[in-house]
Every structure is written in structure tokens, then in C-alpha cells.
Amino acid sequence: MKVQLTHNGIVTSINKLKEDYILLSVTIDGRPAFRPGQFMMMQVSDSYDPLLLRPFSILDEHNGEYRFLIKIVGRGTRLIADFTCGKSVFLTGPFGNGFPQEAGGRALVAAGGVGIASVYAFLQMLHKQGVPYEFIYGARTKNELVLLNLLKPHHPLLSTDDGSQGYHGRLTDILKRKIRPEHTVFACGPMPMLAVVKNITLQQKAACYLSLEARMACGFGVCLGCTIFDTSGNTKRVCKDGPVFEAGEVSFGKQIAKNR
Amino acid sequence: MNKKLLQVKIGSMVLKNPIIGASGTFGYGAEYKKFISLGSIGGFVTKGLSLEPRKGNPEPRIKETPSGLINSIGLENIGMDAFLRDVMPGIEDAGTAIIVNIFGTAMDEYVELAHRLNRIKRIDGIELNISCPNVKAGGAEFGKDPLVVQTITQKVRDVTNKPLIVKLSPMVTSIVDVAVAAQEGGADAVSIANTYPAMAMDLKSRKPFLGAKTGGLSGPAIKPITLKLVYDAFGKINIPIIGVGGISSAEDVLEYAFAGAAAIQTGTANFINPEITAKLASDLHDYLTGAGIRSFASIVGAAKSSIGS
């Protein structure tokens, strides 16, 4: 069955936040439905260079206006930073499995850095469902803790590596203190952080879901460029089988070495 | 609507129009049902299939380059059994030509794969990917040596009467020699061409960026190079040429047609706009009717035609 998965959006606002973060709003006709943790692929250039669309999590949607939190890290995201209101943007999606629709018991949500973009819609969902949850949000410095106003209803436990705001240290230290076996942990952030989250939840025998990132060409499962090898050695597509995986499936050995 | 306007014949296979989804970029076809009506395109080629499932190469497997993409997927696929058992039922109603791309590391594998496909009615054509390492010949490609190309084509021809397309490597001394070899071996068409060997470095580690070190370059960056290969081969063989390399717009399709492509495949462009094949078919229709051209076939090879335009 054909569904509308390509869109010509219009930029309605673009705000520079602290440090290298941007909050981008795009109206999309047809108001495609999405689940928390799903993402869209965004065209960054009107020419063939850069060629590929870039994946970004959907933060939220109001009356057909979709928001994205974007961290500037390279050429494509720098081009997005130059978008102006009224610009038309080609997008595909929403793609990916997203977070489970039910948190099951008590939820512990952990976001590291720009990982906040992926868990934000999920937090909103938990809030609406009235499920008990706690939320930990960490970054390197206070300048990289963004959207704090929007996050107030979720009572974030903040941490920074340099101690400039909140707990001085890693967010995984807070997680270690908070976690109980009856918790289900949901986390998104850099690979080394997710590796630690996995270990902590394993020790506590708590359920855990991780939202991963990978370089993507298509975003919908056909190029096999985003493939990871799971703990059983089988291939999984981050875009289609993920980006959210049960922690038990995710093998970290190689990625950590690479990210260090 | 004039049905003949866009119609293309490849051996006994009749395509509604010359737009085909390229192998490795179109999944197994079913993945595109949510994007387009498959019946609106000429056909699609499945991801390359081997006898046994393959897990492919280590990550990272893709690297974007200026107007291009290097991939080292390593021919990850579900294997022929799973394809026939799990995928075929879901694409039988596709309303378009289904072409199955096959590869092996020994000639016998190609023969066995083709033999198995020959029994499946709904499969309209077979495309041989001969640009993969030949284990028996110490890792050299099947596709480099015209004699090997002819032999492998002949062996597959012997076990199938389905339309047979041989997909050529662009990295050959003479594209004409390999195209002629495929024709002599009994091919109904040649696809020109596969990706170009390429690589990128990781600035931090000072080592190759891709897990497999090298990969194949595709996308708009390669269009002028492959276009020339099509032009070179046109007129030197009697079987149709399917042009594939960097096609992203109706203008690109026309360039390939003028150079001699009777049909085209789009690869990388599907990743950027998954509806591109359907759009190209409709844009091409509009262009031809707008320009008062009676058929797509009539413009194929225009660049070498003495009549001109």
C-alpha cells in the first residue's frame, strides 16, 4: 500500500540555541503520523553535493509543524544552520521502529548530548500516559544542555562532565545510583555512554532499550549501509530494525574502540 | 495514452517503459510498494542474490563523497532460498518486470542460481553481476576478461531461456570487447555499468575509512564516465544496452538514450528520493509527448545516428 513518505516541507522558524544547537520547525502537508523515536531524512542541499539526506529525530509536532533539534557537526548540518524561513525542504519518512509504545512498569530515561532529540517525544508520551518515570540528561558542559525550558515538566536530573551545571560527572553515575531491577531503561547518546548503560542494566537485570545512530544512505532499509552486527553476529539495519534495540542485542566491542 | 511511446523490448521481455530500479538500491522490490505503484515503472532488479545468505562487510560501509557515494556493502543478501520462499509471494502482484540479480564466487554458482530461477514463472529476467571476485582465479573479477565473460554467459544461457542481462564492470580495458563477449555468450542485453572501485581515508586514524577499505563509487559523480562507456559500446553490439550510472533526472535519462541506452536503471538516486523511478517514467512521458517524439526507441543512439534530429 502506497503511503505518503516523501514531503516538501516549508521552514517556519529556525532558532540558534546554545553552542552548536539549532531548533528547526518545518510544516509538512498531510501531517504524517510518527512514533516517539522515529526519524526523518532531510535534504540539506539543492544540488548533488552533499548528495545524501541526513537523519534527524522528530522532536514533536503541532498542527503539522514538526520540530527538529539539530547539532552542527559537519557540512550538512552547517547548511541547515543557514536555512531561512520560507525555504522548502525535501524530507522522507518518518522511518524506524521508535521506542516501545508501553514503558512497562517504571521507566528511567537517559539522554546524553544530542541524544535528547531522540527521547524527547518519548518523554512527552510517558508524561501523557501518566506512567511513573525519571529522566537523566547529561552533556559535556552546561552550554550543551539545551531545551531546558521544554524539559521542565520532566524534572531532569542534570549532569555535566565539567561540573558547570548539575551533577559533576557522567550521567551514568546517576543512572547507577537510581537503577532498580524493576526499571526499564531507555537511552540515547554517544556509543561509549550506551555501552556503559548496557553494562549497568545488565548487572541490575533491568530491561533496557537503546536508540542507536549510524551513517545512513537511504533510511528505509534498502541500501544496507547502516548495518550493525548484533551479539549473535546477525546483521541489523539501524534505520529499519532500529534505531531502538533491546540492549541485549547490541554489540559494542568495535564501536567503542572506534569512538575513542 | 500511446502504449508504444515508452515500451522497451529486452529479449522476449517487454517493459512498459525504460525505467528500472538498479540492483542493491531497490531491495527486493517489496520495500518500494509504500513509495510508488510498482506498475508505473518498467521493472526492478533485486539485490544481488547468492546461493547461501551473506552477511556482508564490516562497518562502516558507506561514505559520501562529492556528488557520490562509496559503498562496500559486500553483497549482503538473504540467499536464494529465502528469496524464493519469503519474498516472491509478496511481489508476484508487482505489475512490473521482476529481474533477479545473481552472483557467485565460482561459475557453477551462477549456473545453479540461474537453473533454479528458470523454473519460476513470475521472474521475468536474470541479471548476472560479473563484477565480483572470482575465488578460483585468486580473487580477480569474472568481468575483466572477455573470454571468461563469454564462457560464464554461455554456461548460464545453457540452463535458462529467460531474458539474460549481463551487468558489466566499467573497469575494463575495452568495454566493447566485454560487451561483444556477453553477446557471443548469448546475452539478451548488457547493463553498463557497475560501480567504480574507490576509497576514502579517515582523517583521524589515517587509515581507509570503510571497514572493507575499498568500495564502489556511484551517483551523479560517475555519470559522465559511464555515459561514455554506453556511447562507446553502442553500435558495436546488436543487443540492447541498459545504461546505469548516476541517473537522477529525466535529462540524465535522455543523455543516456542519445548515447545508446535502450533502457536505464537508477541506483543511488532511489536513496535520495524513493519515488524517483516513478517520477522519471512520468517526466519522460511528458517530455516525449511535449517534444512530439513518437517513441523513446526512436531517440536511442541519436548521438551516433546519421539522420540527426
Ligand SMILES: Cc1cc2nc3c(=O)[nH]c(=O)nc-3n(C[C@H](O)[C@H](O)[C@H](O)COP(=O)(O)OP(=O)(O)OC[C@H]3O[C@@H](n4cnc5c(N)ncnc54)[C@H](O)[C@@H]3O)c2cc1C
Ligand atoms: C536515527 C538517527 C537520528 C538522529 N537524530 C539526530 C537529531 O535529532 N539531531 C541531530 O543533531 N543529529 C541526529 N542524528 C545525527 C545526524 O544525522 C548527523 O549528525 C548528521 O547526519 C551529520 O551530517 P553532517 O553533514 O553535518 O556531518 P558529516 O559532514 O557527514 O560528518 C559527520 C561527522 O563525521 C566526521 N567525518 C566525516 N568524514 C570523515 C572522515 N573522512 N574522517 C574522519 N571523520 C569524518 C565529521 O568530522 C563529523 O564529525 C541522528 C542520526 C541517526 C542515525
Ligand SMILES: Cc1cc2nc3c(=O)[nH]c(=O)nc-3n(C[C@H](O)[C@H](O)[C@H](O)COP(=O)(O)O)c2cc1C
Ligand atoms: C548500496 C549499493 C548496493 C549495490 N549493490 C549491488 C548489487 O548487489 N549487485 C549489483 O549488480 N550492483 C549493485 N550496486 C550497483 C548499482 O546497481 C549500480 O550499478 C551503481 O550504483 C551505479 O548506478 P547509480 O550511480 O545510479 O547508483 C549497488 C550500488 C549501491 C549504491
Ligand code: FES
Ligand atoms: S540507511 Fe539504508 S538500509 Fe539503513
